[in-house]
Amino acid sequence: MTQPSNAPQPDSAALTDIFRRMLRIERNDDAILSTIRKGRLQMPYYSARGQEVIPATISHFLTDEDQICTIYRGIQDMVAKDMPLKPLWAEIAGRVDGTCKGKGGPMHLTHPPTGVMVTTGVVGSSMPIANGLAWAAKLDGSRRVVIAYFGDGASNIGAFHESLNLASLWKLPVIFVCPNNGFAEHTRFENGTSVDRISKRAIGYGMPGFTVDGNDPWEMYAQVSTAIARARDGEGPTLLECTTFRFLGHVLGDDNKYMAEGELAAARERDPLPLFRQRLLDEGHVDEPTLAAMQEKIEAEVAEARDFGLASELPPVDEIRRDVFAQEMMA
């Protein structure tokens, strides 16, 4: 929780890059929301609005070689990693030009060229697979790292335990990143999790573990850079718990009744996006015209991707016989 005194600090370029990734996530999220609301997309949508700092900061340190395994709430993780938006949109629209030809949908988006290896809808299951990718990275003698994203609720399932133990034993280049948004579906963190800080569980695996303010890019930057360096240098995994909040509830349409009075409003007041934007400007890391141009560019990219996705053809029905195995199914 305390940062090492020699913690690396982000320069203006890094901060601007992190902001760009956040903005891309948020603008894309906004477009998805409005498209669903217009009835032009049908899909269960697990927005991560409010959590942008986490994948944006992490992705700042990643290249296309580095890989992620993420979850149903992971569109932000892909967008942060600069996955192209066109095939993303075609996929969530269930079209043939989607990353997965419309077969996977939003909960199973995959895009190996940018390192998006697995998106899972099963709580906890990103972690065991991330280990395997990290094992491969080690066998390859590469310096690539693997990020396993998972929620706070997921820290209570068996796969978490088995994965952290194995990763530590095998010194795998994997970082376990938990955006702790305080809720697992409708269950408050403390009603599902027996420890006050998930990072404490790292002790049980002889692994470094930290709780970071996941809405603070500076804190995130320091911890992530350390964890990534550890992983790349073959020193093994790190558990990062990043505190945050999800503004749109569990799934789009959530009534948020399980939240405390005023809790959501208070969280929204601390929306990291405008706060970070203002601070970037205030501290002179970037100027307004640059940010405006950035936003314009992103919005154009998102609009183009949306139009592309919605204009893409429906997949042919015989797609259900393909990709079950390498060889097409009979009958």
Added chain:
Amino acid sequence: MTQPSNAPQPDSAALTDIFRRMLRIERNDDAILSTIRKGRLQMPYYSARGQEVIPATISHFLTDEDQICTIYRGIQDMVAKDMPLKPLWAEIAGRVDGTCKGKGGPMHLTHPPTGVMVTTGVVGSSMPIANGLAWAAKLDGSRRVVIAYFGDGASNIGAFHESLNLASLWKLPVIFVCPNNGFAEHTRFENGTSVDRISKRAIGYGMPGFTVDGNDPWEMYAQVSTAIARARDGEGPTLLECTTFRFLGHVLGDDNKYMAEGELAAARERDPLPLFRQRLLDEGHVDEPTLAAMQEKIEAEVAEARDFGLASELPPVDEIRRDVFAQEMMA
């Protein structure tokens, strides 16, 4: 690891009772071994020779109301809990007078009258079920406690994690007892477990956890009595890691090749049974004639049980249709 200063100390009667349970385990184990070697019993046998102090001390604090869930290496846990030996022998011999009518065998011995609720052959699976029994104890408003026995290797499986988390959250009257014998089948503790002390994992569940010398009845007594009191008083679960050694390897016939040179011999030199016996005498807790009489009585009981078991009838073949459901199967 350090004992509370006001740790309860065993009196002579308690020590003698613990020894009696140990001796009953060991004499019974010895009889099983010789009966198998004579070819009169066919069964996979997972002896716990060398680990007797652990269940003997724990069982000293238990009544028939208290319950245990144990594992394939758990015959000692049942014998320590004063389960009658006759149906035990009939069961391991696969006879109709067995606790389970010969259908369960040594890995699934069950005896509710003495609180032996589950014996499982699946690593880790004693724990989730123990929680349920403990939940029932709480719902009943009773003061009974439940013991979940599991091995050091089992501390790496998902069920361990889920169980400790739930038990802590729900403050269940359960004690997780791990005889850490240094090996999981042929794998050394440190090659399967990423932490030097399993008890440290308790931190991740906000639960007290202790590592005790599982061959030392005094240390065990102090920790167990505290854990049991906590559980009975509704203060929740405890994790007890009890260090020990299994003298006969994983399963009878084990060649022990995975052990280090001299490791087994060194462990055998510290065999807790003769050492404890000698100390009991040296410190005047009990005299030789009492122990001799105790041993004679136990040996008679074991011999009678063995003869009973081996003389019992084979189960009728249509037993395979019974006890699948409450109602007998058709066809």
Added chain:
Amino acid sequence: MSTTTTSAAKPAGTSKMNSLQAVNAALHQAMAADDKVLVLGEDIADPEGGGVTGATAGLSTKFGGERVRSTPISEQAIIGAAIGAALAGYKPVAEIMLMNFTTVAMDMIFNHAAKLRFMSGGQTSVPITIRTLTGAGWQTAGQHADHLEGWYAHAAGIKVVAPSNPVDYKGLLLSCIDDPDPCIFIESAGSLFVPAEVPDDQGPIPLGKARIVQEGSDLTIVTWSSQTVRAQMALPALAEAGLSVELIDLRTISPWDRETVLASVRKTGRLLVAHEAVRDFGPGAEIAATVSEELFGVLKAPVRRLGAPKCPVPFAKVLEDAYIVQPDQMVAVAQALMG
């Protein structure tokens, strides 16, 4: 042995509800009748909204937080807790949100819940009910919609129930809870929101008994769960095609009602089994194999099976629709069976 459905006009002392509401009603009734009944699962208590679908709404408020407990996301711990409490005399109803997540708890279900009575020689029993939801149609894609009743039906020691309408949801859930052995109670996307009149005093409906939805003489169709709903949609077209169809809702998959099915096919000479599960090595194979064996020489045509193709549930609506056996496929196969 089997009951025939009555018509749809609202009788006195009934309430219109969908299957979800019927589940809720059954749980309320069971908990009120027997204080050994417990409910546990993720988000199932009222502070968490009474379940994400609301199936368990009101229970924790009425029966207290000790008997109705929200759990962490820990399916092994959920089933384990249910088993343990059952061994101690309780009757827990555990919810596993979706059937695909039962795979996470498969050791607890298959190696423990289903086997402890036998392995203990009848000394212990595990009267738990596992409620779980599944089915394609909601575009939840590959990991949220599989019908795995065939797996559970292959397992010894557990009963498998898959109702299709609110009356059966209520009556069969009550029976599962009462049953002295473990039951898996499968709620399905395609049947969850279909409303019907349910008698206010609806009590348990026996497990293992099929329901004849419609009598007929030309052809027997055996379905369950959402597929009964789809078969009912096919009935008008079948009638129009001049086919007298006997539609059987199996309701309990294991043990299944051989007598009712065999009696029907003995009469009609033709059988179509249609389920949402994958066809290959699916539960329909058992029914087809049994009927083919028992009624060899009696059958006028080979037994036909309809089920999903052997692929994961696809996301795109057009593919998902192709994945699910549709009413028109049943009509086509039925006509083909008539030769």
Added chain:
Amino acid sequence: MSTTTTSAAKPAGTSKMNSLQAVNAALHQAMAADDKVLVLGEDIADPEGGGVTGATAGLSTKFGGERVRSTPISEQAIIGAAIGAALAGYKPVAEIMLMNFTTVAMDMIFNHAAKLRFMSGGQTSVPITIRTLTGAGWQTAGQHADHLEGWYAHAAGIKVVAPSNPVDYKGLLLSCIDDPDPCIFIESAGSLFVPAEVPDDQGPIPLGKARIVQEGSDLTIVTWSSQTVRAQMALPALAEAGLSVELIDLRTISPWDRETVLASVRKTGRLLVAHEAVRDFGPGAEIAATVSEELFGVLKAPVRRLGAPKCPVPFAKVLEDAYIVQPDQMVAVAQALMG
């Protein structure tokens, strides 16, 4: 399509070995041929004795501790690591000691390994092999001996292989490792120690192709795994009874060799399917249902199935023997089928 066994005299360039040794030979061969092949599982490296059965002995010494890794007792982590490495281009062979323990990793196998290719639209693939052992006969009782091939055969996206003899163990394991998709390779108690001559240069044997163990004209018997061994024990008695039996060892359960089975039954007109798995809702039902449907009117007698009764595997030898389908039961049913 299918190969016929040759006689038992030792040919040049063969070695006598049992199936366990054949597994070991296949692993050595595959690891030597392709440095992408990895092996992982509990106790499988040489410091841990090369596996509790010795199946993986010598591998870690020869190919190094990075490619051959003993793991903690963490089946989800084992399969997860295999999946991840496979996604990155490796060909991991994961051992799950016993088939019952695959239930602990069922989410990883069913929801992930088997589905990732499809859900990713073919962008990723999971060429893993899961080796696992099972089968009654060793008095390991309820939780150590179930035959669950029917479950896996019902799942899309995973191939299911269950050999019966050393040649097939070696050749089929090599094919599983080579295969671009996940395979579950089932080793069985009843077939593990039966020795045979295995060609030293034995290469891959194609998946999905049955083996005709013996040709015949009166009756087809389809078996696999240990049950092929038991069927072979029944052959003398069957011959003595004057029955010309065509014995087919299915070898691959999914996808199964429909052509070979249908061709055989088209010839004989009679079929008995015998497996060690529970009969009810078991894998034999698919074969029986398919043959009954496809050869309606051709069959001279109803298809018969033999499998275990629907109970957990019992401990007592006398009960375990009653649980397993024995050769004499096959003889009796075969004779009954002849009418």
